[in-house]
Amino acid sequence: MARSETIIPVFDHSSEPNVSRMPDWVRQSLGSGEVYGETARAIHAGALNTVCEEARCPNQGECWSRGTATFMLLGDTCTRACGFCAVKTGQPDAVDNDEPRRVADAAHAMGLNYVVLTSVNRDELLDGGASIFAATLKALRERNPVIGLEVLTPDFRNWQTEAVTEISGALGERSDDAPGGAPRLVWGHNMETVPSLYRTVRKGSSYERSLRLLELAAAHSGVEAKSSLMLGLGEGFNEVISVLQDLRSAGVTRLALGQYLRPSRRHLPVKEYIHLDTFAAYEKEAKTMGFSWVKAGAMVRSSYHAEE
Numbered sequence: 001m002a003r004s005e006t007i008i009p010v011f012d013h014s015s016e017p018n019v020s021r022m023p024d025w026v027r028q029s030l031g032s033g034e035v036y037g038e039t040a041r042a043i044h045a046g047a048l049n050t051v052c053e054e055a056r057c058p059n060q061g062e063c064w065s066r067g068t069a070t071f072m073l074l075g076d077t078c079t080r081a082c083g084f085c086a087v088k089t090g091q092p093d094a095v096d097n098d099e100p101r102r103v104a105d106a107a108h109a110m111g112l113n114y115v116v117l118t119s120v121n122r123d124e125l126l127d128g129g130a131s132i133f134a135a136t137l138k139a140l141r142e143r144n145p146v147i148g149l150e151v152l153t154p155d156f157r158n159w160q161t162e163a164v165t166e167i168s169g170a171l172g173e174r175s176d177d178a179p180g181g182a183p184r185l186v187w188g189h190n191m192e193t194v195p196s197l198y199r200t201v202r203k204g205s206s207y208e209r210s211l212r213l214l215e216l217a218a219a220h221s222g223v224e225a226k227s228s229l230m231l232g233l234g235e236g237f238n239e240v241i242s243v244l245q246d247l248r249s250a251g252v253t254r255l256a257l258g259q260y261l262r263p264s265r266r267h268l269p270v271k272e273y274i275h276l277d278t279f280a281a282y283e284k285e286a287k288t289m290g291f292s293w294v295k296a297g298a299m300v301r302s303s304y305h306a307e308e
Helices: 036-044 062-065 099-108 131-142 155-169 195-201 209-217 236-250 274-287
Strands: 070-073 116-120 146-153 186-188 223-231 252-259 293-296
Touching: 036 155, 036 236, 070 099, 070 131, 099 116, 099 131, 116 131, 131 155, 131 274, 155 186, 155 209, 155 236, 186 209, 195 236, 209 223, 209 236, 223 274, 236 252, 236 274, 252 274
Parallel strands: 070 116, 116 146, 146 186, 186 223, 223 252, 252 293
Antiparallel strands: none
């Protein structure tokens, strides 16, 4: 895809963004009610991890109150130390091969018709944990043959081709086994930020490697590729547009854009609270580029309302 001319936004809310306090449009729901409690019980009864809790997602209250959650496979300890992420870093425990069954049991108990699976980075494993993703997808489909399935995977480093083959093939080679023309599998991998910030924001990761994984996933029949960026870390408008162009060239069709919120004082500071007009401008540009599914807003995260 040829790159477009430089885009200049038609708005300018402030030349020096004020980050002294959170703006009115950034609001977190605490969550409550019977459904929230049922979601929590189903997750904790299976001794499962969720990115909602481990990454301190601001949407946990809303999502759990709707009966949805993103299951985090392969433990709660990551082998990388990204500057934005609240998931703890260290030496992970041994792989739990019974985890796929427990995830399927929890999804059944929650009555889910759409499941999102993610994981920590497990760089010490040869396959990066791909076999656990594949086994969990199979277990979920065995319990519910028409359940909607989405994965949000790490980059798998040097195991990308094998990982994509194993995970995309876990549900068979047919692309017509999902109802209503839905994809057999949505494959998400988050670019997170623009190339100029990778060394600070995503230590141990590579922009080109992440883009390559999405390209490999998008090439498989019945798979739709998805990615997400956090905004407000110091990126420029045109830098973001350039990433979107790279994603479309790689075959990515689903996109989520959200505001970075600092999990703690140990993490990278917020450089800017992105105005709603800017999110709207990004969404318009993304749809013009041909993204078929776009979510853009302060509270949007990669799995936010993923079932829609």
